[in-house]
Amino acid sequence: MWHPRLLAGARLKYLGIVDALEADIRSGRVARGDRLPPQRAIAEALDVDLTTVTRAFNEARRRGLVDAQAGRGTFVSEALSAPGEAPAPRPLIDLSMNIPPQPDEAQFARRIPEAMASLLAGPRGLLTLHYQDSTGTPADRAAGARWLSGRLPDVTAERLVVAGGAQCALFAVCDALLKPGDVLLAGEATYPGLKAVAAQRGLRLVPLAMDEEGIRPEAVEAACTAGTPRALYVIPTLDNPTTATLPAARRQALADLARRHDLAVIEDDPYAPLCPAHIPALAELAPERSWHIATLSKCATPALRTAYVVAPDAHAAERLAGVLRATSLMAPPLMTAVASRWILDGTLDLLTRAIRAENTARQALARAALKGHAFAADPHGHHVWLRLPPHWRALDFAEHADRAGVSIVAGSAFAIGTPGQEAVRLSLGVAPDRGALEDGLTLLAGLLARPAAPVRVVV
Missing domain, CATH: 3.90.1150.10 (Aspartate Aminotransferase, domain 1)
Structure with missing residues (x-):
């Protein structure tokens, strides 16, 4: 069993523990498969807080040094290179993928399989394994409308389409609205997924100047005066990447400009559930020309692959469903049913609060x-x-x-x-x-x- 020690010169105590453990593993003083002492015993031996040891164990797992086995303890990983072999490269600390954290309170590893098992065990459970309409089932559309009613008071299920994720929805909206060569306005720094869609569909992206409050209305006015754009793309809340949230007055100004210049508005709003304050969406201010995309990927988990698009009217929703039918066919039925259940029983609100x-x-x-x-x-x-x-x-x-x-x-x-x-x-x-x-x-x-x-x- 490993004899705990602190490696001299470490910047932080927990790093001193894990660096010492890694050095002892690489030198052969500790063998692959060896069981480590309990965390409390290490804390007492080194006269440090238990939380310090817990952080050291978390870092050791991140480096691939140890494996935790429920009910048995923590062991040196069997997958490590033997003493004398070149060590495997340390995994990166990933700060690149913009996904929500998974706090302990969320308990996704338990909630997702429990929800799936419960749905499948129900009297209509096997229907969640069938092909479904490209608009989404009536029950799933109603659940999506209920979830969105807090930010879009006039939303109805007839205007709503369920899609297999926001990127899929964004592609379908652009395909339904725009043809190759059309001009689409967007912030000068914008979501890379939009750039990918524009490249795939042959759209011309025109950048708009931004400040700390997001897209500047005068930039939209100038772009409309200089050319004939067809649509405006905007992330109104917690913009990706700039983090700006458009204030109410600026949203109204953009809605007014869209009407004056006959612009369609593509409102990509994945982060709105994370903000406790309500600011009217552009789809509320200019519903007749707005396509509002909402997804669970930023307020719960991207694993659900569920997004909702609110179209200007029921006819536009059917047109959008036609694009989805030709591309992705439908949102994943079982995961969408999980999303609906979590909306209706309050679980989604609980998860969003924990992530916030x-x-x-x-x-x-x-x-x-x-x-x-x-x-x-x-x-x-x-x-x-x-x-x-x-x-x-x-x-x-x-x-x-x-x-x-x-x-x-x-x-x-x-x-x-x-x-x-x-x-x-x-x-x-x-x-x-x-x-x-x-x-x-x-x-x-x-x-x-x-x-x-x-x-x-x-x-």
């Missing part, structure tokens, strides 16, 4: 780690838009971060044309716990303070 609370805690870690640096963030969101100091280019910074063990996304991935500023997006949700997130943020803060160095390429 975890986001708030993680944003506090980001504020502390990045103090003194320029960044935009919202306390309820998953991500941070970090503006880099003058000596760093975003692509170089992302490359150096990757080499140091942290994966982030450079601003060029979001830019329409030339990036307006050197910035990177940090996604806080995918880190398995706050300890791993804090490590990644601390490493990035240290990198920000260093002078930029060229990335060396060996050929």
Whole structure:
């Protein structure tokens, strides 16, 4: 059994524990398959808090050093390289994928299989394994309308279509509204999924100037005066990547401009459930021309693959369903049934509150780690838009971060044309716990303070 120790010179105590364990494994003092002492025993032996040891165990699992076996304890991983072999590379701390965190209160590993089993055991359970209409079943459309009624008071099930995720919905809306060569307006930094759709459909994206409140109305006016755009794409709440939320007055201004210039509005609003304050959606302000996309992927989990599109009217919803019928056919029936159940029994609201609370805690870690640096963030969101100091280019910074063990996304991935500023997006949700997130943020803060160095390429 391993004799606990702290590796001298470690920056933090929990890292000293896990570094010592890794050194003892690599040297052969601890063998693959060996059982580790209980966490409380390690804490007593090293005279440290139990939480310090827990963080060390979490980091050891992240590095692939140990495996936890329910009811038996924690063991050195059998998959590790033998002493003398080159160690496997450490996994990255992933701050690149913008997904919600999975706090313990959410209990997805228990809730999802329980909900599926309960549905399948019901009198109509096998129907969730059948092909279904491309608009969604009446029950699922009604559940989606109920969920959205808080932000779209006039929504009806007849105007709503269920899709297999927001990206699928976005493609279908663009296909239904636009033809190759049409101009689509969007923020100068925008969701990469829109760029992919535009490239696939042959659409021309025109960038709009933005400020701390999002897309500037005068930029929309100028673009409409200079050309004949067909539609405006907007993420009104917790914009990806800039984190900006359009205030009510600006939403009204954009709705008025859309009417004046006969623009369709594609309102991609995945983050609205995370914000406790209600701000009218553009689909409420200009319902006759708005296509509102809402998804569970940011307020619950992308595993459900469920999104709802509110079309201007029932005829437009049927037209959208025709595109979905030709592309994805239908949303996944069983997972959509899980989503409907969670909407109706209150589980979805519980999950959203837990994720919002975890986001708030993680944003506090980001504020502390990045103090003194320029960044935009919202306390309820998953991500941070970090503006880099003058000596760093975003692509170089992302490359150096990757080499140091942290994966982030450079601003060029979001830019329409030339990036307006050197910035990177940090996604806080995918880190398995706050300890791993804090490590990644601390490493990035240290990198920000260093002078930029060229990335060396060996050929």
